[in-house]
Amino acid sequence: xxxxxxxxxxxxxxxxxxxxxxxxxxxxxxxxxxxxxxxxxxxxxxxxxxxxxxxxxxxxxxxxxxxxxxxxxxxxxxxxxxxxxxxxxxxxxxxxxxxxxxxxxxxxxxxx
Amino acid sequence: xxxxxxxxxxxxxxxxxxxxxxxxxxxxxxxxxxxxxxxxxxxxxxxxxxxxxxxxxxxxxxxxxxxxxxxxxxxxxxxxxxxxxxxxxxxxxxxxxxxxxxxxxxxxxxxxxxx
Numbered sequence: 001x002x003x004x005x006x007x008x009x010x011x012x013x014x015x016x017x018x019x020x021x022x023x024x025x026x027x028x029x030x031x032x033x034x035x036x037x038x039x040x041x042x043x044x045x046x047x048x049x050x051x052x053x054x055x056x057x058x059x060x061x062x063x064x065x066x067x068x069x070x071x072x073x074x075x076x077x078x079x080x081x082x083x084x085x086x087x088x089x090x091x092x093x094x095x096x097x098x099x100x101x102x103x104x105x106x107x108x109x110x111x112x
Numbered sequence: 113x114x115x116x117x118x119x120x121x122x123x124x125x126x127x128x129x130x131x132x133x134x135x136x137x138x139x140x141x142x143x144x145x146x147x148x149x150x151x152x153x154x155x156x157x158x159x160x161x162x163x164x165x166x167x168x169x170x171x172x173x174x175x176x177x178x179x180x181x182x183x184x185x186x187x188x189x190x191x192x193x194x195x196x197x198x199x200x201x202x203x204x205x206x207x208x209x210x211x212x213x214x215x216x217x218x219x220x221x222x223x224x225x226x227x
Contacts, residue, residue, distance in 0.1 A: 034214075043219065051213050
């Protein structure tokens with residue numbers, strides 16, 4: 001069985017500073033891994049995905065994530081936060097043949 | 113038009129009423145899902161279907177039922193709604209073969225309030 005833990009329920013940063021949203025997963029097999037973003041009153045949008053190619057994955061809006069199998073982590077980063085990055089972020093591992101299971105989410109706040 | 117369409121987008125109902133949330137998709141995907149979102153709990157899987165003849169329970173299926181009427185349609189029913197089913201419900205689709213990943217494609221969500 002797989003599970004996922006987003007280590008921070010809320011992260012606050014200042015505009016222009018780096019962003020780190022942490023995600024650890026537990027899986028019997030190497031999964032695919034996804035980050036989704038949800039802006040207020042909106043649906044979910046795919047931010048980036050890891051599917052066993054390069055371990056450093058680049059997504060939209062300057063976000064990237066690094067798959068570290070030894071640490072079972074897939075942390076999301078961005079060098080410089082923008083006000084428009086304020087949203088809720090969800091990490092989701094997926095094993096072939098099963099449905100995606102989502103973490104509880106991390107709310108990112110960005111102050112000016 | 114959206115690839116994954118949910119109706120209704122908003123619904124207020126009373127305890128004990130039967131409610132159906134509908135989802136239709138134009139992506140041609142085989143797999144469809146229903147999730148509910150509650151603050152602080154993320155998205156939790158209710159039911160999923162990998163093809164028209166396949167229905168599977170998710171983590172929180174109690175109090176819900178589903179119908180896969182066609183490849184493009186997947187409905188979620190609450191036979192007798194209760195207040196703790198107040199939530200935002202999302203339908204999603206995927207097709208690992210066609211899209212080459214397990215990526216989910218989401219509808220805009222259906223906000224249900226049970227009084």
